[in-house]
Amino acid sequence: MTAGRVGGEPGRVGGEPGPVVLEAGGPGAVRIRTATGADRRVIDEICRRTGDAGGDARGSGIDLDELVARYVDPYLELEPALAVVGETAAGEVVGYALGTVDTATFARRWRGGAPADSHAAHVGGGAAAERERWAEELMVPEIAEYPSHLHIDLLPEAQGRGLGRRLIEEVVRRLTAAGSSGVHLGVDPRNAGALTFYPRVGFTEVRRDPEVVVFVRGLTPPRAPTVT
Ligand SMILES: CC(C)(COP(=O)(O)OP(=O)(O)OC[C@H]1O[C@@H](n2cnc3c(N)ncnc32)[C@H](O)[C@@H]1OP(=O)(O)O)[C@@H](O)C(=O)NCCC(=O)NCCS
Numbered sequence: 185m186t187a188g189r190v191g192g193e194p195g196r197v198g199g200e201p202g203p204v205v206l207e208a209g210g211p212g213a214v215r216i217r218t219a220t221g222a223d224r225r226v227i228d229e230i231c232r233r234t235g236d237a238g239g240d241a242r243g244s245g246i247d248l249d250e251l252v253a254r255y256v257d258p259y260l261e262l263e264p265a266l267a268v269v270g271e272t273a274a275g276e277v278v279g280y281a282l283g284t285v286d287t288a289t290f291a292r293r294w295r296g297g298a299p300a301d302s303h304a305a306h307v308g309g310g311a312a313a314e315r316e317r318w319a320e321e322l323m324v325p326e327i328a329e330y331p332s333h334l335h336i337d338l339l340p341e342a343q344g345r346g347l348g349r350r351l352i353e354e355v356v357r358r359l360t361a362a363g364s365s366g367v368h369l370g371v372d373p374r375n376a377g378a379l380t381f382y383p384r385v386g387f388t389e390v391r392r393d394p395e396v397v398v399f400v401r402g403l404t405p406p407r408a409p410t411v412t
Contacts, residue, residue, distance in 0.1 A: 214347055216354050219267035219280060224260060226277040227269070228252045234337040237372040253310045254318050255335055258294045259284065266362075268354050270338070270347045279338030281351040285362045287327045291319040326390065330366030330400040332359045343377075352385045360403045367403060370396040 219227065235241035235251045242248065259282035260267055270279040284290040295316055310318065322333070334355050338348055359367055369387070371378045372395075379397060383389070387399035 213273055214270045214278065214342070214345075214350075215273075216268055216270055216350055218265065219260065219269045219282075221260075223269055223277055223280075224256075227256055227260070227267075227280050227282075230277070230280060230337050230339055231256050233339065237374040238377050250310065250314075253314075256282065258290070259335070262290055262293050266334075266355060266358055268351055268358075270342065270351060278342035279336070279347050279351060281334055281336040281355045283332060283334030283355050283359065283367070285359060285364050286331050287322050287324075287333050288331065291322045294319045294322075324368070324370070324398065326368040326398055326400055330368040330402070332364040332367040332403075333369050334359075334367055335369070348381060349385050356386075356401070356403065360405060363405055364403050365405065366400060368398060368400045370398050373397050 231252055232242055232248050233240050235248070235255070236244040236246055241251060263282070263284045266283040266285065268281050269277045271277050296312070327333075334352075336348060336351055336355075338351075356367065368390075369382070371382065373379075373392070382399045387401045389397060390400050391398040
């Protein structure tokens with residue numbers, strides 16, 4: 185299958201994507217690994233190409249810088265161990281999932297509110313007032329029972345092949361290992377694909393507002409080893 189390549193030429197920032205080839209053999213041809221700093225530009229690009237209710241946000245009027253500053257940068261900087269990508273055998277990153285174990289802590293660090301955390305004081309783009317507002321919007325009622333949250337986006341050519349499920353399961357595995365009791369996420373009500381996807385991968389809809397549909401999934405912490 186041929187479609188847009190993510191990444192462009194080495195060293196070129198923000199270039200128009202070229203061709204990508206997903207290997208025959210389906211999702212098995214795509215491996216999942218932890219994201220590195222070198223993936224940032226590709227992840228930004230995928231975010232822009234899927235940021236309008238699952239569709240291309242470029243040319244939609246959506247502020248693309250804000251999109252990345254809200255939904256990519258803080259996750260890569262504050263929770264790099266939860267950032268995973270799907271990479272083809274040819275080394276093309278075609279999708280990602282980003283998340284955080286504890287939304288309240290994440291929001292506090294994003295605001296730069298942790299005095300000992302000098303790194304967090306400049307997380308991502310946006311003015312301090314904007315970051316304050318974005319961080320506040322993360323503090324939804326669901327965090328009480330489902331403290332983690334995540335984001336996932338795949339290039340159109342990588343969708344519908346099982347990669348989304350695999351990325352979700354990998355993030356869920358990492359969240360569970362980190363001791364999280366549950367994960368929530370918000371979906372644009374116009375995003376019919378995502379509204380169908382999440383119930384298929386273990387999430388339950390708990391709230392539907394005009395601007396967001398909220399899904400949750402409980403996580404079972406690993407059992408402590410039995411001492412005999
Ligand atoms: C939503 C998204 C992450 C799903 O990942 P995916 O790899 O396409 O989904 P999978 O192939 O793993 O599908 C898993 C299940 O969900 C179903 N599903 C996924 N997308 C679907 C769609 N658009 N319509 C109907 N069912 C869908 C599949 O049929 C499958 O069900 P089954 O296993 O019971 O047969 C991906 O399509 C995507 O990135 N879309 C654009 C960006 C986006 O919307 N992100 C989410 C924002 S909240």
